Amino acid sequence: MANLVSDNDGRYRLIGSNGSPYSMKLRAIMRYRRLAFDWVLRTDRNRHQVAHIKPALIPILRYPDGGERVDSTPIAYDLEERHPGQRSIVPDDPGHAFLSHLIEDMADEWCTKMMFHYRWAYAADIDYAGLWIADDFFPDLTGAARAEAAREFADRQIGRMALVGCTPENAPVIEETYRRLLRLLEGHVGLHAYLFGSRPALADFGLFGQLKTLATDPTPMAIMRETAQRTESWVRQLDDASGIEGEWLPADAALSDATVGLLRMAGEVYLPFLAANAAAIRGGREGVELKIWERPYAQGVFRYQLKCLDDLRRRLGALEGEPLRRTRGVLEETGCWDILTATN
DSSP: OOOSSOOSSSOEEEEEOTTOHHHHHHHHHHHHTTOOEEEEEOOTTTGGGGTTSSSOOSOEEEOTTSOEEEOHHHHHHHHHHHSTTSSOSSOSSHHHHHHHHHHHHHIIIIIHHHHHHHHHHSHHHHHHHHHHHHHHHOTTOOHHHHHHHHHHHHHHHHHTTGGGTOOTTTHHHHHHHHHHHHHHHHTTOBTTBBTTBSSOOHHHHHHHHHHHHHTTSHHHHHHHHHHOHHHHHHHHHHTTOTTOOOOBOOTTSOOOHHHHHHHHHIIIIIHHHHHHHHHHHHTTOSEEEEEETTEEEEEEOOHHHHHHHHHHHHHHHTOOHHHHHHHHHHHHHTTOHHHHHOOO
16 A cells, blocks of 8 residues: 655655545546556555544545645646646636536536435445445455444445435436436547547546446446446546547537537536525525426535535636637526526
8 A cells, every 4th residue: 555645756645535436536637647646545544644634535635745635626727737738637718618617516516416326325235335435445354344334334324315415305306317417428428539529628527536436336337337338438448548649629619419418407407406505505594495307306505515606607707708708608508607697
């Protein structure tokens, strides 16, 4: 196991978990960008070395100078600044860069509900995921102790389901978004086909992180293999795309049906959820209630996602000129514009 302490050899240390979609996302980004790093699986043997990270989030990126950061999206942008021009994952066109960020944000904040729901709602997934995640974190446990660790971890996660909106009442909406996501990607993605050209963008990696775990757990894996086997291949390939070369889509080129479809999902599902969450928080309410595709959806408010909406509006507000004109057309077509430009 790699040492967590930086030795100033110019390499990063990426500390994470195979069960964490955000760890998988950032690892794939660093592989694609050919950044020198060591992958360090967080276990009970080394957790004391990262106990000072509060809250206890993963992945943690330790920099060659010994600095540390958490939260995969800010880390990805920080790496863009530190390594400019080295196989960037941000499209050259500012409008496409914004659209990529919007899709990635939806992956991080909504598609993660798919992962969490399937992992902890079905018996086969609970049994399987609990054991393999326990094997990663407690590699020295065997027999009854291993089984008990898996049960305890599963119980903790199941206890958090309502917090993230993964309730039986919300299951129809969450499962429908998963199936629609697979249908959208299946007609487009491939070894050399991504959402904004023939090279992967931040949006691709955001979706990859969630789909990597969905392609591992039994129930969502079976759905993916039955309905979107090419997408499963794309996920497998994107795990290490360090050998991929490609180009960005020209700024004035038509976006793929998959990309437009994902933006339409943002307009119909994700942004209405963010707006309802923001309205609930600003109105002093504890719960979010809305209808998605004529189905009820409800959960507790989530303050981090208020920051997500504010950040999206800030990023859109920074666009100007021709990139703004083109981007506005896409956002209006997909139902995203009104929420992103609202003032409340």
